[in-house]
Amino acid sequence: MSVTFSNANGDTMGTPATDYPSSIIALVSAAWTTHADKVVMRYPDANDEWVDVTGAQAQARVNAVAKGLIANGVNAGDRVGILSRTRYEWTVLDFAIMSAGAVPVPVYDTSSEAQIDWITSDADVRLLIAETAEHASRARSAAADSESPLETVLVIDDGAVDDLAAKGADVGDDVLEHRISTLSHDSLATIMYTSGTTGRPKGVRLTHFSYVRHIAGIQESMGPVLFQEGASTVLFLTLAHSLARLVEIALVASGMVIGFCPDPSKLVPAMQSMHPTLVLAVPRVFEKVYNSAEQKAEAGGKVKIFRWAAKQAIDFSKALDTDRGPGIALKARHAIADRLVLSKIREVLGGRAEWAISGSAPLGDRLGHFYRGLGLTVLEGYGLTETNAASHVNRPELAKIGTVGPPLPGIEVSIAEDGEVLMRGEQLFESYHHNPEATAEAIKDGWFHSGDIGSQDEDGYLTITGRKKELIVTAGGKNVAPAELEDKIRSYALVSQCVVVGDAQPFIAALITLDPEALPGWLKSKGFEPMSVAEAGKDERILARVQKAIDRANATVSRAESIRTFRILADDLTIDNGMLTPSLKVKRARVLEQYADVIDGIYTAKHSHG
Template identity: 45%
Template sequence: MAAAPRAGGLADTVFDYAEEDPHRIALGRKGADGAWHDVTAGTFRDEVLALAKGLIADGVRFGDRVALMSRTRYEWTLFDLALWTVGAQSVPVYPTSSAEQVLWMLHDAEVTAVMVEHEDHAMTVGSVIDRLPRLKRLWQLDAGALAELVAAGARIDDEVVHRHRRAVTPDSVATVIYTSGTTGRPKGCVITHAGFMFEADTMVGRWHPVFRSRPGDEAATLLFLPLAHVFGRMVEVAALRGRVKLGHQPELSARALMPDLVSFRPTFFLAVPYIFEKVFDAARRKAETEGRAGPFDKAVEVAVKYAEAMEERAFGTGPGPSAGLRMQHQFFDKVVYRKIREAMGGRVRHAMSGGSGMERRLGLFFAGAGIAVFEGYGLTETTAAATANPPERTRYGTVGRPIPGTTVHIARDGEVWVHGAHVFSRYLGDPRATDEVLRDGWLATGDLGSLDADGYLTITGRKKEILVTSGGKSVAPGGLEERVRAHPLVAQCIVVGDDRPYIAALVTVDQEAVEHWLAMQGRPVLSPAQLVRDPGLETEVRRAVVAANTAVSQAESIRTFRILAHRFTEEHGLLTPSLKLKRKAIETAYAAEIDALYH
């Protein structure tokens, strides 16, 4: 368990790192030439200090709240640490936020300055700036703001910055992170320097096989999660505090991500299940195109069996892989698994998954293929992970045990309650909402779950998402949706049926996977309108639904479904930036399609 910090704040990490090991490579920065350039701890410290001086010169004061609206990139982390250096509080804003969302967050947080990435963001802020009287400054990264600030700060003495930095205490507010707002208006979670330090140090200490460097093989991670999300932010802090080389990639899509994984060559990364699904599906399609679908599927079976046998040995319920299974595993490691690892840079040994549930079989496959994926669970209110699977005893299909220093309790109604030093302090300016979830230091998460005999947590649903049919049957939609999505042609699934006679579903398809599926049958590409009426596709989706239904009772099963022509997107307000479904928005947008399922 990490010790509670007694003094200082998060920015001290940068200055201590540079003092101890100035020539060590701390970050990788992608240049305009597309190549990665090393940044030493000493250089990063100098850049943070120079920017901090510029912020002071431009009027940022201790305790000010400053918004950061950008994709995941090097400058985000630079600004974050510079703000902490001068004792300011960063307020992340998702780069895809609408003008109304931006207005709400900047107004609610009483933001005095905002850093945006490019002109589109500047225009979004500009469209509501007349309603933000406290907002005094707008910096645009792609318009040279960084250089201007550094130049402005050249006349400021270093000691002025250090006086600000030394005034920061562990109890000082580090950041206000707004919840993703799947239901209702986003709330600002107030998180202290101590909370972030405890979370990051606990993860680095307990999961040392992940964060630790080996001789001649320095630990490195490529961060592609949004830095406006607490999960991505924890990676940023943990990498710097754990002396792990940190790179940034701005797009959360497999197509954009895979080339950077190959060039940056991380030893581990943190992702959402969607990324692991896409990596697996791409490998499966490639094998099928090359006429090797049979051997690939056999390799999958061997990987899953091997990982299951290793899991049983870890828990003392089995002897481990048999000699025959080990031989098969060695064979497929050379012809299949190694290629999957090479597609992710060739050095990846571990990964962490969060944000939503990962199918057990997928986790087992990656473990068997040589990449141990540790699934965890947390919220903005818990400063990222509250539970995670321990490296030596991973139980696939669960979100693991409470991290050291954390206690998890299941309330009578099945709600998961969490207690620990990383639990947030309050919702900004909303004592009523705070009192609803914080009770004597315990956080009522709103999630439903169960603990097994070994203390491993399984999340079964969300209280606000439970559907109650007109027959009185309560159904948690999440598990059903995950099982339907396990089919390679399915992109998304939303289960409906609240106050209806039975459960039904809306399904969207993965366009790339469908095009491959059609090509393998020698069929031409179909338009979205043709696809939704295609009998063959309907048969495939029905298989996915039938497979999902085997895990639930008849009353909880999906009776009918409809394939939609277009995916749910963040741009249309149907997904959160962390790719969670906005149920109410989807049900409103597709009210006619849902009604048709019941007539």
């Protein structure tokens, strides 16, 4: 396969489409043939011991399940739903459905009955494969109360994958080969539903070419990460999300070993036994690793040492970006910090990771420098489901902390007059499923309008400042991007969520929730008595700590943009209460509606915390 080269704007040099594999299945099968005797995947058994799968075993399993789907009546072009956490069987089903000539439709395992009903109805899903009996019950209940086309629900935990493999025994290889041969660049590979921050999720149609083209560019740009000797990662991000889905296919295509971790609460032990070279996570995970290490140090009376070591890591990383680099004294301090603290955090992540990829939300400069200072370079990226998950990523040879990197090959970027990031390229989505109006609104004159505000530097490295629709305009006419403040405040160990408010108001304020998981350890580390989240939200000592976090965030913006007051909400924002999307993004409109009385109270009160 030939490789496409691009300039800083992502302009391609014209590689013919015929030089790319004909489909995702052709790409994956080639990789598994190359790595037939090599371990390509690992999954935990009932005792959380790793079970190894070679390329040949993975291929045989996918083929057997694909034949089972054909025997079960799945026709070319049919839509088959997957409702499950991230696990080995998810990936087997993903590739098996494609091999049968059908179209996988991922559904978040946290989806409500209404969400399951919407996706299965919109995508015309007649067969759904669910992970657990509870998932299946939710899906069947949704179908029973609507006009949903859903007819059959199979359950992974009840042996559905084994049953399909057994059922396919009578289907000939020629039948399967014919189905695979019908796949082409123009074939629909999947319908990925957006997380729905502003309304009903939209079905994003992505072709096989979108993936094979994108993965060629990713391999070209990320070679040192993907093709490192002994390369491996622990995959725990939900495969119903476009980023994890793209990564799944890219890692398989590159021969990197994937260790599946269905239960995120077991992530640390999984990393410590897997020893991954790559950590793939969202900023919240990097924040929690840092915060738990700080809390542990505080509980052991070593918080001053921890904070000193963290400062050395950050200073060392910042010095790497200067012409002179770290000086002798800083190198010496950094070496001591590494011995006392930093090496222990590396061990938490398995001890071997040199690279990390972070997406879905901004990481922040402080954490970016901290992790690079301890030897883990976080390559922050950016993209939307419509850009097939990733449009930008920092490069191993040049990671600019605070940016999301340059565009990947094949993607061209333009910044509109109002600062909106516009993109076009071969791997972008085909259209929204059954929604020509939304497609026409998103794609104008050949450019996809991302809805994000950003700027590019001289190297094409992009910095995102916020969502266009979320920009707050104060009564004084000041434009405020809430995400910049929210991300800084959320990095404080005690804070779970932060929503900045103030549209058409005289000043900026914030709604804050406390992290119920972090609270007990935090209270203990400070020598405070145990208390509930509700009690903590009224405790003057805790209010003062939150105010300090707000003061730190305010120091990075002008006075007109600064948060003057805040309120701590009694309940956290969660998927279950409808305030977060399945990919953990805040549904801002829902929050503003739910807490309208709290917001009104802020602006009518004569006194405030700030």
